[in-house]
Each structure stands twice: as structure tokens, then as C-alpha cells.
Amino acid sequence: MSDRLPWDDIGVPTRDYTVRKIAAASSIPLFWGRDTLGRCLIIIELEGDFAEDFRRGVVEFHGINVDLRDSDAPQQQRLVLTLDRTVDQDLFFGLCQTLINTLAPATTSVQALAMALAHIRRWRAFLAARKSRHLSDEEVRGLWAELQYMRALYAGRLTTAETVDGWTGADMRQQDFIFDNIAVEVKSLHGRDRNSVRISSEDQLATVVDDLFLVTHRLTVAADTAGAVSLNALVELVEGELGDADVLEQFSQKLADFGYLPIAAYDTPEFVVADRQTYRVEGDFPRLVRAELPSGIVRVSYEIELEAMKDFQVSNDEVLKGD
Template structure:
């Protein structure tokens, strides 16, 4: 049975549209709505004239109509309309996330800016035909973003985002300078081994290759815990360059991520972080070392077997 949506109990009007206001105290009112064609709407009421801001920043999104309309003297309304090409449940999730982001908007200009930023993210996601991430994929993406945030602090946002090649199906998750880094996540309950998914993952043409492992503990709240959505927001806050921000959004889409409410849980904290220098003697299976006729190898490495290769975490951030 399909999940319920905010539009289920809104009647289809004969003309114009019917609305129901989103609950809670807000400086900028938001509404769920249906128009006379039965289409699902999300509407944001704005004080003043925001035409110039809208025209500078609006993005066209396949399957979603975006329109700024007059709503009376000194009033405008941003109207998002679900068209036939986008699933209603997905649109509901996107609008709920937008609604939550707008809850603390202090004024109409800020609200419109937040909305247009979200719409640009939706454009990337919908054009990439993203799907829901599995729990394992959520942990894996969280770990990659944790490393990305650290790399931004060391190398800057432009270099760090360009180095993030995991979404592009590169053999390693990060390549920068003459350094490659493969990032893995382990849940707190998992045994002390790490899964290597191919014979290429621990073989690199770069001079230096590191394996970074994050052990993630999960919970439902707390000051140090971050959900996947929270981690995405943290990284976005570290990127001020528009080109790097756009590249980051594209990589998230390629990874299959969209800012959906289900990624508000679980929340994680990095309980342990370990870096290994994948140098000569490191136990691994590589393409160059496989017998003829063997391909697509996956295997696990016991962490106790690579303890001698542990190194300072800063080594994986240098890019020398």
C-alpha cells in the first residue's frame, strides 16, 4: 500500500487551488495544496517583491513546475507543482525536507534563497534518477563525507571535492596529488575485519595508497551524533566556492543521495578512526597478482593482520 502523503485529504477544487497550511510557528508560511487539475502543490507565501532574486537563481527541474506568482498587493507565492514524471512519495519527501529547512527562516528573502537552493539539489538528484540508499550505503557515504570534511580542512574545498572520486566508481574513493585513499566504514557491532570488494581497490598507480577505516556507532540523538543529512549539511557549510559546491552536489547525486527525511536517522558518531599504509607486504589481492582466468575477486582482511601497517592519520591527507 502506498504511503500517505500530505495531499491525500485535500479536495480537488473546481478552480484555482485548495491549501492546508504546514503546522508550527513560522515567519514564512508554507502550504500543501491541490489545483483544479488534481496536481500536488507546495506553496511558500512571501512578503514583498522577490522577482529579481527568483530570476537570478531559479532552476528548471524535470517533473516539477517552479513558478513565482503574485498573491495580492505586496505579496508573492512560490509554487512547486508535481507533474507526471516524478513519483508523489518522492516529491512528498523532498517537500517535507524543504519544509523543515524553512521552519527557522527569518524572512521571505531568506526563505526564497533556501527554497531555490533545495530546488537546484532536486534538479541534480532527479536528473540522476537517484534511489533510496541501503543501510550499508548510508554508512559508506557517511564515512566518505567524514574523510572529505577532513580533507577540506587540509587541502581546501576545491581540491578535496575534485579528489572525491568514489561516486565516479574509481578504484579508490579519493585521489589527489600522488596519493590515493580508500575509505571503509564498520558498524560498532561488526567484527574486526574489513571487506574489500575488488582486486583493484587496494592497487594504485599512485605512489602512496592508504586505507582509512571509520568505526561508526549509531544512536537516536546527542550533541556528537550526526545523521547522513546532518553530515551532508556539515560538509556544505565548509564549501563556499560556488563551483566546488556544485561539483559536490553532482557527486552526491551520482552516489544516489537526495535530502530525504529517512536519512535523518540513524545518527552516527565516529568511535574509532584508523589509517593504514598500503605498502609492500600489505596483505591484499591485486589484479596484477591474480592467476590467469581469475577475475572479480572480493575478500576480507582481518584488522589484527595489518596492525603493523597502521600510520599517522595525517599521512592520508598530505597528497604528496
């Protein structure tokens, strides 16, 4: 990133604010700006009256004011984000850059407002979680697989609220989903040569609930292929399907706890699920558990060959539909 920020070339006005249009791919007008106190702004111009939509979806964000203001033009409003503290300009610029990218597909003001408020919600949750790091390639694939399984759960068995509530991957518990006395551990397999699944601890395939399942997703990188989506695109897809504001809030917080933020790095690669398999973990399923470790061994990770699990394979619908 250049040392210069877009507000460096914008003067401080004596009234209202000074703006400069942002050259962006979006059809929604966007502007950099400064107000009479010299504070940095980003402005989204909206056609219509969105007072009620804004009231329902407004996000309180410490250090950044989020306002909906009437324009001089009839039937026009502006969503204005104002940075309170100059020392946070670099951070605010990062938020603005990703917001601009998020709004690129928007073709209507209704879409733009919804996308912007969801984006602000994600940033607020991320900053509260204080995990400012990039996810590793393995973490990206793992989160991607969990979100796809989340979609399958609320498409077939649970409500969106039950699914998000049951998602425990970000909570550092042993399994990724727990619901209806069922635990599910989701794994992503990547590349043609993967013939095993990695288990990260002696507790990952042990549970106190009645039924434990291991679900594998074989992922293929398939840019420009129908159905292929990046991690950022998949998060936006889930957000659009969840709908309820409280569920969205919980989802955003769990993503933040995971360490996710919609930065450009996660716009690629794009994956598709080439294959999904479900295994019931019971009886002689090949696994290590804490109670059976030799004395003195306190922490293990290991890999299980997929071939060794084939006798425990069940229908995907056994979990996804309760069959």
C-alpha cells in the same frame, strides 16, 4: 502513504490559486495549492525581497516550475513549485514531503529559500540519475564516512572545489578520493566486534598514483549525543560549508549518482566517528592485486584483519594536512 493526496481536497480557482495551509513544524508558512489549470502547487511564504537571491540560485527542473512571485502583502514573496503533469503527483508529493521536513529547522525566510533551492537541486540531480532505490545500511555508513572525510580534507588540505572534484566514490572507481597524486580508500567499521576491513575487489588496493592510503572510520550510533548526525543532516552540513553554487551542483550530482535522496529513512541513525586510522598501502601491506591472482581467478573480495595492518599505520595528518 495514503492513497489520497493533499491536492484532492482543494478546488480549482477561477483566478490565482486556492491554498490550504500545511500543518508543519516549520515556523515558515507553507501551503498546498492548485492553480486555474488544476495543477498541484506547494507554496513557501517569504518575508522580504529575494529576487536577486532567487535569480542566483534558481534551479531549472523539467516537469516542475519553480517561480518567485510577489504577494499582495507588502515585502512578502512566495516561492511556488508547480507540477506540470498530473500523472507525476505521487513523485511530486514525495518531493514536497521531504521539502517540508527539510524546512522544519528554518527560522528565517533567508534560511528557508536557501534550504528549498538546495533541496530542489538534490531532487533534480537524483531524478536525472534514475537510481530510485534505498541505500542499504552498509551503503549509508559508507557514504556517511566518505562525507566526513570530505569535510576533514577541505578543513585541512584542499579547497572545497578540489575536494568535491577529487571525490570519486560515486564514480565507481577503485578508490574514494584521488587528488595531488594521492588515492584514498575510505572504510567504515561498525559495532564493537569489528576487527577487520572488507575489500571489495582486487583493484581496490592498487593504484597508478604515487601514494595510496586506506582510512578506517569506526562509527558509533549515538542518538542525541553532541556531534552525532544522520546521513541527511550530514549532507545538509556539507552543503552549508561548500557555499559556491558550481561546487554545490557538482556535489548534488555525485550524491545522486551514489543513489542518495534526502528521504525520511536517512534521518536515523545518527553516528559519530569514535576513531579514525590511516594506513599507507605499500610494500608488504596485506592485500590481493590483479597481477598476483592465480590463473583463472577473475574477481575476489576479502577481509583484512586490522591487527595485520598496524605496522603500516601513519598519522591522519599525513593525508589531511600533507605532513
